[in-house]
Amino acid sequence: MPRKRKEEDTTEDPNAQTVSVKQEPAAPREPQTERDIERLQDSLRRLKVKKGIIGYILRAEKSASIDINDPTKIIDYAVLSSIVLNAGEILSSSFELGGVYKVTLEGEKAKMLTLRTNNHSLSVFMENTLDSDKIHRELDVS
Numbered sequence: 001m002p003r004k005r006k007e008e009d010t011t012e013d014p015n016a017q018t019v020s021v022k023q024e025p026a027a028p029r030e031p032q033t034e035r036d037i038e039r040l041q042d043s044l045r046r047l048k049v050k051k052g053i054i055g056y057i058l059r060a061e062k063s064a065s066i067d068i069n070d071p072t073k074i075i076d077y078a079v080l081s082s083i084v085l086n087a088g089e090i091l092s093s094s095f096e097l098g099g100v101y102k103v104t105l106e107g108e109k110a111k112m113l114t115l116r117t118n119n120h121s122l123s124v125f126m127e128n129t130l131d132s133d134k135i136h137r138e139l140d141v142s
Helices: 034-048 071-094 132-138
Strands: 018-023 053-059 064-068 100-106 110-117 120-127
Touching: 034 053, 034 064, 034 120, 034 132, 053 071, 064 071, 071 100, 071 110, 071 120, 100 132, 110 132, 120 132
Parallel strands: none
Antiparallel strands: 018 100, 053 064, 053 120, 100 110, 110 120
16 A cells, blocks of 8 residues: 655755655554564665765664764764654644654755654665665665
């Protein structure tokens, strides 16, 4: 069954950042086994070696897996990830879009793809030249 999609583009200035929020399916899939997490981690390992990927943060309720190229920026990326996900939830609530499934933030030099999957949140940081939708498909998440 295809997902309902609704986008909000706040770009007015060509140098401004773009934020898009996509609606979550009505009934998100619950984790079936540890195999789902292992499959996601395998996808992240394959993705990490790709040219243009800066890194990722995979967050569970009580733990996180972080792999960022520049270890001095881990806190910056973690804060950015958290703020963007919260902002997406606020926008979604304000405009009655439903749950937040995917948020993409594009800047002049880099972009970030943030997803909610099962009981995890995932943020992938990449150079602006990469296609975040293609990265999303490669992650093998539902």
